[in-house]
Amino acid sequence: MRKLKELVIERALLISSLITIAVTIGIILVLSIEAINFFSEVSIIDFFTDTEWTPLFTDKHFGILALLSGTLLTSFIAIAFAVPVGLSISIYLSEYAPKSFRRTIKPLLELLAAVPTVVYGFFALMVVTPFLQSIFPEISSFNSLSAGIVMGIMIIPYISSLSEDALHAVPDSLREAAYGMGSTKLQNAFKVMVPAASSGIVVSIILAISRAIGETMIVAIAAGQQPRFTFDPTVPVETITAYIVQVSLGDVQHGSLEYKTIFAAGITLFIFTFLLNTLSYRIRKKFQEKYE
Amino acid sequence: MNNIRKNRIKDQAFKYWGIACTLLGLVLLAIFIGNILIDGIMRIDWDFIVNLPSRKAERSGIYTALMGSIWVLLLTTLIALPVGIAAAIYLEEYNKKNKLSTILEVNISNLAGVPSVIYGLLGLEVFVRIMEMGSSVLAGSFTLALLILPIVIVSTREALKAVPKSVRDASFAMGASKWQTVYHQLLPASFGGILTGVILALSRAVGETAPLIVIGALAYVPFAPSSAMDEFSVLPIQIFNWITRPQHGFVENAAAAIIILLLITFVMNGIAVYFRNKWQKKFK
Numbered sequence: 001m002r003k004l005k006e007l008v009i010e011r012a013l014l015i016s017s018l019i020t021i022a023v024t025i026g027i028i029l030v031l032s033i034e035a036i037n038f039f040s041e042v043s044i045i046d047f048f049t050d051t052e053w054t055p056l057f058t059d060k061h062f063g064i065l066a067l068l069s070g071t072l073l074t075s076f077i078a079i080a081f082a083v084p085v086g087l088s089i090s091i092y093l094s095e096y097a098p099k100s101f102r103r104t105i106k107p108l109l110e111l112l113a114a115v116p117t118v119v120y121g122f123f124a125l126m127v128v129t130p131f132l133q134s135i136f137p138e139i140s141s142f143n144s145l146s147a148g149i150v151m152g153i154m155i156i157p158y159i160s161s162l163s164e165d166a167l168h169a170v171p172d173s174l175r176e177a178a179y180g181m182g183s184t185k186l187q188n189a190f191k192v193m194v195p196a197a198s199s200g201i202v203v204s205i206i207l208a209i210s211r212a213i214g215e216t217m218i219v220a221i222a223a224g225q226q227p228r229f230t231f232d233p234t235v236p237v238e239t240i241t242a243y244i245v246q247v248s249l250g251d252v253q254h255g256s257l258e259y260k261t262i263f264a265a266g267i268t269l270f271i272f273t274f275l276l277n278t279l280s281y282r283i284r285k286k287f288q289e290k291y292e
Numbered sequence: 293m294n295n296i297r298k299n300r301i302k303d304q305a306f307k308y309w310g311i312a313c314t315l316l317g318l319v320l321l322a323i324f325i326g327n328i329l330i331d332g333i334m335r336i337d338w339d340f341i342v343n344l345p346s347r348k349a350e351r352s353g354i355y356t357a358l359m360g361s362i363w364v365l366l367l368t369t370l371i372a373l374p375v376g377i378a379a380a381i382y383l384e385e386y387n388k389k390n391k392l393s394t395i396l397e398v399n400i401s402n403l404a405g406v407p408s409v410i411y412g413l414l415g416l417e418v419f420v421r422i423m424e425m426g427s428s429v430l431a432g433s434f435t436l437a438l439l440i441l442p443i444v445i446v447s448t449r450e451a452l453k454a455v456p457k458s459v460r461d462a463s464f465a466m467g468a469s470k471w472q473t474v475y476h477q478l479l480p481a482s483f484g485g486i487l488t489g490v491i492l493a494l495s496r497a498v499g500e501t502a503p504l505i506v507i508g509a510l511a512y513v514p515f516a517p518s519s520a521m522d523e524f525s526v527l528p529i530q531i532f533n534w535i536t537r538p539q540h541g542f543v544e545n546a547a548a549a550i551i552i553l554l555l556i557t558f559v560m561n562g563i564a565v566y567f568r569n570k571w572q573k574k575f576k
Contacts, residue, residue: 006470091306097314127327244506
């Protein structure tokens, strides 16, 4: 009787963990079925080569490049802002800062990642864009620069926390050896610690890129809703995620071509983040073996 | 000698640069919160909380959105908690190292990185259309439950991992079965850690906007939901709606609603940190 009970419980627990696999299969199935429907009506060559995305107009174009460029542009700005700042923070906290300071500052920095993204969107639109406009008057009131910078602020803790963990995991013997050779903290940090923790740092940057590419509300609010193939940070653009939100807000009939476009856009987004996540998982596994 | 001095100066310079970077994020956060407070604090009164949404900014309130958020939060907890904790127990305590465990592990780490808007597309097709829930509270809660499932699993596993092996050995030596060990020893011992993870996951859920917009949650709902099958709005969607309206009064409303949302998020984070600190001391 007791054995049976144990078995039933074990099976129930197993099923719970299998639900996670069902979720992944569900995502892949839903995205690909609707995307296949979409590509039966729209040529896949146009999808990848056309530079206009106008499915909601009468003259329809389905060039994902217009959305992809917006996604990459905003993510690039965010990363360009967050990587130097985030890395400097992680090096400062792990090599320079007193322990007590690190203990108080880390949870505070992590609050930055806890703020809901719709709130960041408000910040970008109401504070950062007017500020940028006061310096560069020609900048449009929806632009990728403001959205990108605010997204950068949001992902700082992703980079600083994970990189700091990686730096922290480097054995003390390396640090002591470097100081024994007479190096300064700075030399130790950049010539010994950063190379030793490089895989962990790379993982943190990849995860931050993946987070930026998938970010939705900041760009939907502050970057505009005008798909265009451009790398000019001062004009309105639209990202893949913002397009999905824009269509969802409207009244789109199930089964219509417009409805299918959000899944075609979604699968493009999913493939990008999937590749990045898989890459970071691989590196992380390798890194774990190194110091165990 | 000259070189040594140069290196020392560089060292000092980087130290100040590091401090500046660390403070930058916090200063921006402070500016930002200050700004929101100035814009919105005057707008918050009892009427703002209990009023229904309205076309006139000064008469609008967040009642339906707040109730929607509470409904979604409760149902999401009810769905994600048992599944997430059960999955974590299986992975941490029952699972042998084999192919399935590797697949599960890779898969969960991948799910944690899937953009939230993609979960919205999944929810739209599976819960709203195929299971015919419509754009209901229940469909929204299922969608968010799937979204936070990886977070709940990962943090529960961490909490279980932190329980010393001696506890398990002692329990088995007393003749307890595997489940008895889990239920009577491990779950109580890791309770604080699990709670921390769950609260953090829920604080993420309460701020989610995009997946709920995708499954069709509305910006304007005249009544608070009275059952799980009702249409609903949530606080972040209400905020988004107000931000995108050009009239000035709505900006104030958005700022005021943001104050409430931030308050909820920060209080949840604070509780989580409190439990984490209290619980971490236990194993030292």
